[in-house]
Amino acid sequence: MMNKLSLSLVMAAMLGGSLQAQQGNDIVVNAAKKIAPVQSTMWGVFFEDINLGADGGMYAELVKNRSFEFYKPLMGWTPQGSQVKEGSFLVLNRGFAQEANPRFLRVLAAGAEKGKFGLSNEGFRGMGIKAGLRYDFSVWYRQPEKGVTMYLELIDEKGGVIGSTSFVPDQSADWKKGSVSFTSNATSPKAKLNIWFEGNGQLDLDMISLFPEDTWKGRKGGLRADMVQMLADMKPGFVRFPGGCIVEGHDLTVRYQWKKTVGPVEQRQQIINRWNAEFAHRPTPDYFQTFGLGFFEYFQMSEDIGAEPLPILNCGMACQFNTAEVVPLDQLEPYVQDALDLIEFANGEVSTKWGKLRAEMGHPAPFNLKYIGVGNENWGPQYVERLKVFTKAIREKYPSIKIVNSSGTDPEGERFEFLNKELRKMGADIIDEHYYRRPEWFLGNAARYDSYDRNGSKVFAGEYAAQSDRTVSIHNRNNWLTAMAEAAFLTGLERNAEVVHMASYAPLFAHVEGWQWTPDLIWVDNLRVYGTPNYYVQKLFSVNKGTHVVSALSGGKALTGQDSLYASSVLDENAGELVLKIVNASGAGVNRNIVVDGLKRNGNVIKLVVLKSAQLEQVNSLDQPKAIAPAESALQVKGKKISLNLASHSLTVIRVPVKK
Numbered sequence: 173m174m175n176k177l178s179l180s181l182v183m184a185a186m187l188g189g190s191l192q193a194q195q196g197n198d199i200v201v202n203a204a205k206k207i208a209p210v211q212s213t214m215w216g217v218f219f220e221d222i223n224l225g226a227d228g229g230m231y232a233e234l235v236k237n238r239s240f241e242f243y244k245p246l247m248g249w250t251p252q253g254s255q256v257k258e259g260s261f262l263v264l265n266r267g268f269a270q271e272a273n274p275r276f277l278r279v280l281a282a283g284a285e286k287g288k289f290g291l292s293n294e295g296f297r298g299m300g301i302k303a304g305l306r307y308d309f310s311v312w313y314r315q316p317e318k319g320v321t322m323y324l325e326l327i328d329e330k331g332g333v334i335g336s337t338s339f340v341p342d343q344s345a346d347w348k349k350g351s352v353s354f355t356s357n358a359t360s361p362k363a364k365l366n367i368w369f370e371g372n373g374q375l376d377l378d379m380i381s382l383f384p385e386d387t388w389k390g391r392k393g394g395l396r397a398d399m400v401q402m403l404a405d406m407k408p409g410f411v412r413f414p415g416g417c418i419v420e421g422h423d424l425t426v427r428y429q430w431k432k433t434v435g436p437v438e439q440r441q442q443i444i445n446r447w448n449a450e451f452a453h454r455p456t457p458d459y460f461q462t463f464g465l466g467f468f469e470y471f472q473m474s475e476d477i478g479a480e481p482l483p484i485l486n487c488g489m490a491c492q493f494n495t496a497e498v499v500p501l502d503q504l505e506p507y508v509q510d511a512l513d514l515i516e517f518a519n520g521e522v523s524t525k526w527g528k529l530r531a532e533m534g535h536p537a538p539f540n541l542k543y544i545g546v547g548n549e550n551w552g553p554q555y556v557e558r559l560k561v562f563t564k565a566i567r568e569k570y571p572s573i574k575i576v577n578s579s580g581t582d583p584e585g586e587r588f589e590f591l592n593k594e595l596r597k598m599g600a601d602i603i604d605e606h607y608y609r610r611p612e613w614f615l616g617n618a619a620r621y622d623s624y625d626r627n628g629s630k631v632f633a634g635e636y637a638a639q640s641d642r643t644v645s646i647h648n649r650n651n652w653l654t655a656m657a658e659a660a661f662l663t664g665l666e667r668n669a670e671v672v673h674m675a676s677y678a679p680l681f682a683h684v685e686g687w688q689w690t691p692d693l694i695w696v697d698n699l700r701v702y703g704t705p706n707y708y709v710q711k712l713f714s715v716n717k718g719t720h721v722v723s724a725l726s727g728g729k730a731l732t733g734q735d736s737l738y739a740s741s742v743l744d745e746n747a748g749e750l751v752l753k754i755v756n757a758s759g760a761g762v763n764r765n766i767v768v769d770g771l772k773r774n775g776n777v778i779k780l781v782v783l784k785s786a787q788l789e790q791v792n793s794l795d796q797p798k799a800i801a802p803a804e805s806a807l808q809v810k811g812k813k814i815s816l817n818l819a820s821h822s823l824t825v826i827r828v829p830v831k832k
């Protein structure tokens with residue numbers, strides 16, 4: 173949480189500015205002079221499996237540790253019933269035969285009775301179950317002799333059975349997949365799954381899975397629809413994935429390797445999630461990556477929501493905050509090959525090795541990949557050396573692919589200066605800048621890109637979030653002060669759309685019981701989801717992105733904090749509208765006139781969307797998801813000037829119909 177002193181300093185500065193604002197200065201928009209196109213990629217999202225973002229979150233699997241690959245093979249599972257004894261359940265490891273999925277569970281039943289011999293799975297902080305919904309159970313199994321029946325039960329918090337069915341495995345010497353569906357008769361945010369065994373014999377089990385029917389687009393084994401919908405509603409221009417530090421890994425053995433995340437789910441090799449033990453103050457020992465949400469699914473989801481996919485790949489370096497291992501330059505080839513193969517996976521003909529796999533997975537058409545990121549938050553000469561090798565290879569084989577480079581962890585300082593210079597010398601296509609800073613920094617940096625070279629490398633504001641406390645503090649809140657400060661900064665990105673081609677908040681998702689990092693854009697529990705004030709800021713910029721930047725000046729200058737006002741303006745040629753975004757960061761309402769020059773207004777009705785709160789500390793929550801949410805209205809205007817009262821502590825989006 174922001175301490176009282178700095179909060180009052182910020183408020184005093186804002187309030188002081190607002191007094192001058194009362195004098196009023198027209199905001200003049202030159203709608204006829206297009207400064208630059210706004211890239212379709214301007215506002216996007218950055219997805220990382222942090223805070224139970226994927227497993228336990230957007231990946232709708234309800235069973236935790238479905239194939240017994242967690243460090244503790246029975247984590248999430250509890251034997252149940254009076255007939256359980258030593259040796260009833262054995263974890264077997266066939267590592268030599270199946271490297272990707274070595275473990276399975278052997279169940280030895282001897283006169284087992286229903287309700288007396290079984291297992292229970294606790295889910296990820298429970299299982300979110302909905303009344304009347306179908307649940308699809310599946311399991312890989314083998315059974316030398318037919319003899320064991322399985323009974324499935326969904327149990328609510330009070331121990332009541334809210335859905336049940338049975339499954340009778342065949343006799344089968346080889347592994348086979350079985351499945352059965354059933355319906356729940358009640359809603360429970362924290363249910364569990366019981367599996368009771370009846371009969372005699374040996375039954376081997378693996379990939380024990382339960383999915384709800386209502387996944388995104390109804391895909392079996394798919395994603396949580398409510399979470400993807402939140403992204404779709406933002407109309408993002410791109411999806412950056414899968415990280416973040418997850419790409420780098422604590423060490424290189426657990427770096428993200430996309431090839432291990434595609435193909436049949438039972439053949440994807442699980443690894444520990446690097447956020448599992450990253451923060452001693454937020455340990456999450458049950459956090460692993462099943463990769464059920466893998467690169468194919470990322471591409472598919474990006475396509476579904478009309479966003480460009482932006483995969484980020486390991487550059488031959490592990491996280492420099494952790495082991496900082498680097499791959500010797502003469503052994504970098506497999507890493508580079510992964511990048512080239514990924515482009516083939518996304519775009520290649522179905523006759524190619526990786527294009528064929530894409531087709532087998534259900535998408536013969538190319539994903540039309542245009543961007544690839546090499547490295548996340550990497551820095552130093554060791555990064556530049558490795559990046560050069562990647563860049564040469566990618567440009568030689570795929571000259572039209574744009575490469576995103578990292579500029580490290582901070583938006584200033586020695587590391588940033590060094591990389592920014594080196595990358596620009598290399599002719600980098602796009603440079604990824606990250607800023608986890610206090611609200612004051614965001615309010616004070618709206619002019620950051622005004623002086624950037626218009627003809628040089630483009631900027632990707634890849635990770636940003638105003639911190640109400642210090643970075644990685646558990647006290648950080650997604651309050652209105654942070655969201656409003658971001659909005660002020662985003663006007664600066666938009667004004668500089670000539671330079672800034674992409675922007676995304678970070679991190680994207682957090683589970684209220686399973687998070688490691690705060691603040692986050694969207695919070696969920698097992699059944700619900702809500703957008704933070706920061707989410708609404710991102711969404712308002714994205715859905716009002718327009719097609720071209722035009723100038724919005726007051727006293728001949730861009731508004732970058734004078735009188736606590738920040739403004740940017742775009743023309744939306746498709747809608748025939750001029751769109752103005754104004755942040756009033758002061759504690760008092762401000763009257764301003766807006767003058768539209770260059771194009772005639774089309775009619776006398778303009779649309780307003782206002783996001784505001786009188787309380788800078790105000791947050792949204794599961795119980796009050798829209799404490800801060802955009803309010804839309806229409807306004808009749810007369811004459812050339814549009815007179816507006818800009819509410820205190822507000823972001824106002826103004827859409828003015830104009831004649832072409």
Ligand code: AHR
Pocket residue numbers: 220222415416417418548549581635678679689
């Ligand atoms: O967004 C959380 C983390 O912050 C990302 O993984 C990393 O890139 C940054 O340090």
